Amino acid sequence: GSHVTLFKPGDKVFYAGSLTRPGANSELHVVDERIVGHMPKTLSFAHAAALPLTAITAWELLFERLQIPQKQGEGAHSLLIVGAAGGVGSILTQLARKLTSLKVIGTASRPETESWVNELGAHHVLDHSKPLSEELKRVGLKHVTHVASLTQTEQHLDQLVEALKPQGKLALIDDPKSLDVSKLKRKSLSLHWEFMYTRSMFETEDMIEQHNLLNRVAELIDAGTLKTTFGEHFGTINAENLRRAHALLESGKAKGKIVLEGF
Amino acid sequence: GSHVTLFKPGDKVFYAGSLTRPGANSELHVVDERIVGHMPKTLSFAHAAALPLTAITAWELLFERLQIPQKQGEGAHSLLIVGAAGGVGSILTQLARKLTSLKVIGTASRPETESWVNELGAHHVLDHSKPLSEELKRVGLKHVTHVASLTQTEQHLDQLVEALKPQGKLALIDDPKSLDVSKLKRKSLSLHWEFMYTRSMFETEDMIEQHNLLNRVAELIDAGTLKTTFGEHFGTINAENLRRAHALLESGKAKGKIVLEGF
Numbered sequence: 001g002s003h004v005t006l007f008k009p010g011d012k013v014f015y016a017g018s019l020t021r022p023g024a025n026s027e028l029h030v031v032d033e034r035i036v037g038h039m040p041k042t043l044s045f046a047h048a049a050a051l052p053l054t055a056i057t058a059w060e061l062l063f064e065r066l067q068i069p070q071k072q073g074e075g076a077h078s079l080l081i082v083g084a085a086g087g088v089g090s091i092l093t094q095l096a097r098k099l100t101s102l103k104v105i106g107t108a109s110r111p112e113t114e115s116w117v118n119e120l121g122a123h124h125v126l127d128h129s130k131p132l133s134e135e136l137k138r139v140g141l142k143h144v145t146h147v148a149s150l151t152q153t154e155q156h157l158d159q160l161v162e163a164l165k166p167q168g169k170l171a172l173i174d175d176p177k178s179l180d181v182s183k184l185k186r187k188s189l190s191l192h193w194e195f196m197y198t199r200s201m202f203e204t205e206d207m208i209e210q211h212n213l214l215n216r217v218a219e220l221i222d223a224g225t226l227k228t229t230f231g232e233h234f235g236t237i238n239a240e241n242l243r244r245a246h247a248l249l250e251s252g253k254a255k256g257k258i259v260l261e262g263f
Numbered sequence: 264g265s266h267v268t269l270f271k272p273g274d275k276v277f278y279a280g281s282l283t284r285p286g287a288n289s290e291l292h293v294v295d296e297r298i299v300g301h302m303p304k305t306l307s308f309a310h311a312a313a314l315p316l317t318a319i320t321a322w323e324l325l326f327e328r329l330q331i332p333q334k335q336g337e338g339a340h341s342l343l344i345v346g347a348a349g350g351v352g353s354i355l356t357q358l359a360r361k362l363t364s365l366k367v368i369g370t371a372s373r374p375e376t377e378s379w380v381n382e383l384g385a386h387h388v389l390d391h392s393k394p395l396s397e398e399l400k401r402v403g404l405k406h407v408t409h410v411a412s413l414t415q416t417e418q419h420l421d422q423l424v425e426a427l428k429p430q431g432k433l434a435l436i437d438d439p440k441s442l443d444v445s446k447l448k449r450k451s452l453s454l455h456w457e458f459m460y461t462r463s464m465f466e467t468e469d470m471i472e473q474h475n476l477l478n479r480v481a482e483l484i485d486a487g488t489l490k491t492t493f494g495e496h497f498g499t500i501n502a503e504n505l506r507r508a509h510a511l512l513e514s515g516k517a518k519g520k521i522v523l524e525g526f
Contacts, residue, residue: 064430065453067330166465167327181444181454188461190328191444191454198451202429 004033006211012039014214016052018200025237027263034207035200037214040221043228050230050257051091051221052214056196058092059213061171065192066146068100075101078141080163082128083150085113087257088173090120090229092148097121098225105136105144132159147171154179164189229257236262267296269474275302277477279315281463288500290526297470298463300477303484306491313493313520314354318480319459319473321355324434327472328455329409331363338364341404343426345391346413348376350520351436353383353492355411360384361488368399368407395422410434417442427452492520499525 007013015036017029039048062068068077084093084106096104098121106117107128117125126135136142143165149156154176161183164170170184171192181191199207220226232248235241237260245258270276278299280292302311325331331340347356347369359367361384369380370391380388389398399405406428412419417439424446427433433447434455447454462470483489495511498504500523508521 060451065451166461166467167469175445175448179444181442181456182438184454185438185456185458186461187465188323188328188456188458190456191447193444193448193451193453195448195451198429198449202450204429206430 006033007036007038012045012048013037014039014048014052014218015210016056016196019197020201025242032200032203032207033211035210037211038218040218040228042222046233046259046261047228047230049261050087050259051217051228053196054087054091054229054257055217056210056213057088057173057194058095059217060196061088061148061173061192061194062092062095062100064209065171065194066148066169068096068102068146070099071101072099073101074103077101077146078103078105078144079146079148080126080132080136080144080160081106081122081148081150082152082156082160084108084117084120084122084125086150087229087231089148089150090116091226092150093117093120093122094226097123098220102146103141103144105139105141107132107135128156132156132163136163144168150174157183161187161189230259231257232259234258234260236260238263269296270299270301275308276300277302277311277315277481278473279319279459282460283464288505295463295466295470296474298473300474301481303481303491305485309496309522309524310491310493312522312524313350314480314484314491315477316459317350317354317492317520319476320351320436320457321358322476322480323459324351324411324436324455324457325355325358325363328434328457329411329432331359331365331409333362334364336364337366340364340409341366341368341407342409342411343389343395343399343407343423344369344385344411344413345415345419345423347371347380347383347385347388349413350492350494352411352413353379354489355413356380356383356385357489360386361483365409366404366407368402368404370395370398391419395419395426399426407431413437420446424450424452493522494520495522497521497523499523501526 013036079096079102081089083089085108093106096102104122105124106122107126108114108117109127109129114125124139144163145165145168147160147170149172151174153172153174166187169190171194173194234245241260276299342359342365344352344355346352348371356369359365367385368387369385370389371377371380372390372392377388387402407426408428408431410423410433412435414437416435416437429450432453434457436457497508504523
């Protein structure tokens with residue numbers, strides 16, 4: 001409409017939408033321009049589509065929730081990313097390594113995901129099927145200052161509290177059934193929820209930050225600094241392909257994001 | 264000993280000690296100088312003794328956990344202090360009002376504590392025995408950006424989540440039996456534990472910040488900016504007076520800190 005100021009007709013855009021609008025299996029969307037960015041010029045629609053949800057989540061987790069400064073060099077802080085080979089983990093590992101001075105430690109549990117996390121730039125890769133404190137010791141670390149727990153937080157909580165330095169920070173995005181947060185008290189730890197639909201759902205004053213960060217991600221993709229989290233292309237958007245895609249997601253074996261395209 | 268560099272023999276000091284050392288009913292203490300400050304010149308030992316535990320807790324909660332900047336003026340952020348008339352609340356309310364640009368909203372539930380919180384500098388005082396959202400509306404506010412929940416966090420949690428703006432911060436110091444933190448996700452809220460013994464217990468690298476902040480508090484007391492949290496003097500340190508003091512604490516009716524002095 002005529003109130004749009006950030007884009008002109010024909011601009012190629014990418015975005016992750018809002019939980020208050022019809023979902024992404026539709027053919028046409030109406031979306032608030034403040035949560036839309038210019039699409040990377042060097043990616044196809046399919047490859048660009050794999051990016052917004054993971055990139056917004058990872059960006060907000062790292063820079064808004066954990067408030068890590070965007071600064072190059074080698075700093076004193078360290079980030080343990082549990083589930084670094086997944087969709088959010090794949091872009092978070094790159095952002096942490098390329099845009100901050102954090103020491104980045106990712107976890108994976110299969111040979112192919114371990115080498116994937118290495119390629120994304122992690123300084124160290126741990127096996128999350130083994131005890132974390134021993135895995136940390138193996139790579140010469142005693143503690144980390146920050147944790148991004150992207151999956152199975154409930155199962156890992158005791159080990160994450162042990163791995164964190166006093167006064168450290170734990171960010172999470174999953175949906176644990178229960179978490180005993182009293183375990184965080186002795187070390188004065190903090191817990192940070194990241195939910196990428198918060199800004200659009202509540203129309204927060206800083207909602208336009210999603211526009212800004214998507215533009216920034218597109219620039220970083222076009223400059224070759226970041227790579228997309230595209231995994232597999234599953235064909236056109238129809239009931240059969242949606243079922244196939246959901247089945248793969250539910251198997252827990254998907255790597256990166258699954259993309260469907262066209263009707 | 265000869266390793267002490269921050270003090271000289273005869274200096275009057277104040278501190279809150281460490282959980283790894285014998286407690287405060289003893290006649291003599293050995294304490295790490297990094298958690299000791301110069302006592303305010305304008306206070307008696309009794310009045311100074313009421314201060315360190317509450318002041319360290321309030322200071323760390325405000326400036327380390329919630330990371331509120333020390334800046335005068337009127338900012339866009341607001342802090343709701345639940346239990347503002349208590350020991351920690353009494354000094355936290357003053358610090359927030361005197362050293363930051365926060366709008367400060369304290370809660371109390373009796374006429375004498377309400378006027379006490381007003382005197383401490385709160386912009387508004389709410390009655391925490393009534394629904395918080397209505398109390399906030401009564402003083403012209405819809406949301407707050409920060410909450411310090413100093414007591415009965417479990418009981419107030421739903422109301423605190425409702426009162427917080429999206430992306431807000433909740434700090435706590437008490438010991439709730441259970442907290443359903445999944446309630447924090449929708450608004451991307453964070454939860455911050457403050458436990459003043461963390462630094463001394465783990466001998467963190469920044470342990471000397473307790474020395475620095477106690478010195479700063481002493482200066483602010485001597486300058487008349489802050490007042491102590493002294494409540495009642497209960498006489499010399501003996502079994503009978505300790506029993507009396509503990510009975511008053513357990514009654515939940517104590518205002519400020521109870522002090523005992525001498526043997």
